[in-house]
Amino acid sequence: MGAKMVEFNGWDMPVEYPPAGGIIAEHNAVRTGVGIFDVSHMGDIRLSGLDALAAVQHISMNDASRLAIGQAQYSALLYPQGTFVDDVIVHRLAEADYLLVINAGTREKDFNWVRDNMRQFNCKVENLSDEFTQIAVQGPKGVELLQKLTDADLSAVKFYWVTRGTVCGLKNTLIARTGYTGEDGFEIYVPPHESTSAMVWNKVLEAGKELGVAPCGLGARNTLRLEAKLPLYGHEISDNINVWEAGLDRFCKMEKPDFIGRAALEKAKAEGVKRTLVGLEMIERGIARDGYKVLDENGSEIGYVTSGSFAPFLKKNIALAYVPPQFAAVGSTVKVEIRGLGVKTQVVPTPFYKRPKRT
Amino acid sequence: MAYPSDFRYTKEHEWIKADGKTGTIGITAFAQESLGDIVFVDLPKVGAEVTAGKTFGTVESVKAVSDLYAPASGTVTEVNAELATAPEKINKDAHGAWMIKIALKDPSELGSLLSAADYEKFVNEEGGH
Numbered sequence: 427m428g429a430k431m432v433e434f435n436g437w438d439m440p441v442e443y444p445p446a447g448g449i450i451a452e453h454n455a456v457r458t459g460v461g462i463f464d465v466s467h468m469g470d471i472r473l474s475g476l477d478a479l480a481a482v483q484h485i486s487m488n489d490a491s492r493l494a495i496g497q498a499q500y501s502a503l504l505y506p507q508g509t510f511v512d513d514v515i516v517h518r519l520a521e522a523d524y525l526l527v528i529n530a531g532t533r534e535k536d537f538n539w540v541r542d543n544m545r546q547f548n549c550k551v552e553n554l555s556d557e558f559t560q561i562a563v564q565g566p567k568g569v570e571l572l573q574k575l576t577d578a579d580l581s582a583v584k585f586y587w588v589t590r591g592t593v594c595g596l597k598n599t600l601i602a603r604t605g606y607t608g609e610d611g612f613e614i615y616v617p618p619h620e621s622t623s624a625m626v627w628n629k630v631l632e633a634g635k636e637l638g639v640a641p642c643g644l645g646a647r648n649t650l651r652l653e654a655k656l657p658l659y660g661h662e663i664s665d666n667i668n669v670w671e672a673g674l675d676r677f678c679k680m681e682k683p684d685f686i687g688r689a690a691l692e693k694a695k696a697e698g699v700k701r702t703l704v705g706l707e708m709i710e711r712g713i714a715r716d717g718y719k720v721l722d723e724n725g726s727e728i729g730y731v732t733s734g735s736f737a738p739f740l741k742k743n744i745a746l747a748y749v750p751p752q753f754a755a756v757g758s759t760v761k762v763e764i765r766g767l768g769v770k771t772q773v774v775p776t777p778f779y780k781r782p783k784r785t
Numbered sequence: 786m787a788y789p790s791d792f793r794y795t796k797e798h799e800w801i802k803a804d805g806k807t808g809t810i811g812i813t814a815f816a817q818e819s820l821g822d823i824v825f826v827d828l829p830k831v832g833a834e835v836t837a838g839k840t841f842g843t844v845e846s847v848k849a850v851s852d853l854y855a856p857a858s859g860t861v862t863e864v865n866a867e868l869a870t871a872p873e874k875i876n877k878d879a880h881g882a883w884m885i886k887i888a889l890k891d892p893s894e895l896g897s898l899l900s901a902a903d904y905e906k907f908v909n910e911e912g913g914h
Contacts, residue, residue: 441848442848448821448822449821449822449846449847449848450822450847645821645848649847711825711827712825713824713825713845713850715850735847735848736825736845736847738847743825765843
């Protein structure tokens with residue numbers, strides 16, 4: 427394939443595919459056409475049984491009682507402090523059957539944490555991480571591409587809904603209209619045998635040829651999610667950042683029955699946040715990178731950058747950073763310390779990129 | 786990959802071409818390929834001093850920030866301003882897209898750098914390319 431590999435949390439992952447043009451070309455293929463990602467490193471936890479809903483409600487911050495069968499939601503697992511174990515997508519597969527899709531680097535931690543907090547529920551917890559290979563087909567032409575390979579009617583699947591169908595001859599394949607790119611698209615869950623996943627990968631590439639499909643690596647996955655302001659564990663969210671700081675309020679349902687982290691969040695809300703996540707766009711020359719300091723006009727340290735890059739579609743240098751609320755207003759200028767110099771940036775509205783509405 | 790035989794090379798993947806007392810400096814084709822899409826370069830100003838083996842600037846791809854190391858010592862006489870707005874020219878033609886020119890302090894310093902053949906051997910061993 428000509429992929430450039432990198433080690434990521436113990437996985438050998440493709441960072442980019444130079445024959446496809448590299449990160450910038452991969453990124454723009456997803457924004458304007460379609461790209462595919464091997465995201466088999468993602469983990470999966472299944473919760474099923476009589477108390478499955480109560481169990482999901484207990485360990486996650488969004489309101490899973492609102493999910494119809496076949497629907498999915500963005501959510502997070504929280505520590506009692508209101509900080510993040512991980513962010514997750516909760517899929518409701520059947521009446522009392524939920525699938526939590528979790529991050530690669532936190533798989534073991536997440537599974538142990540879920541299992542340990544399940545003891546009072548009549549609910550089966552299964553680590554299905556090694557049962558699936560996940561392939562993401564992302565971009566405005568993703569639906570057209572995947573439809574060629576499945577008998578499921580994809581036009582009937584709304585964003586953040588799941589269905590099942592035969593994909594590349596594999597019966598009863600889970601197809602979710604989800605993704606991590608800020609675009610429309612699908613994530614399909616196929617058996618993990620290397621020959622099977624390679625067969626699907628190659629068929630998707632072949633069927634997508636006329637649509638200009640690009641195989642995409644972790645590099646483009648990161649710049650795509652950054653433009654769309656989708657959080658990455660260890661960067662925008664972590665075990666010492668809480669929900670309010672991360673700005674994920676709309677996925678946290680304080681009015682639902684009690685859940686782990688709720689009491690701390692209530693207290694934190696009353697006290698007010700000391701820092702908040704903002705989007706920055708460079709005014710002067712330079713690229714703010716993860717971990718760089720944010721400075722006020724006088725050069726005093728006020729925060730730090732969580733993610734930063736050249737944004738291939740927007741063609742700007744952008745970053746996400748934590749700063750105190752008084753610096754967070756759109757239009758405020760702050761500096762980022764790059765190689766010892768304060769480089770001027772401006773707080774801008776986020777997400778940096780929002781996909782155009784299509785009819 | 787063809788490395789011009791009239792250039793000298795560093796193990797940090799810079800090249801230098803000497804023309805009398807002037808040295809022209811850039812990064813190698815191997816370097817640009819390893820970096821991927823180059824989106825930013827930070828270069829010294831005319832008049833700045835650079836020292837052999839020390840950093841004189843940075844080059845950034847989408848994923849990574851890398852230091853640039855001076856192959857020789859001298860005073861910067863010219864900077865390729867085009868790279869500020871079109872850094873991708875380095876990806877297109879690494880051996881043509883020069884970064885800085887310096888007035889060489891001691892042209893004999895180049896004697897300790899790698900020849901094209903030695904550099905090619907070095908990257909074949911290092912990168913498996």
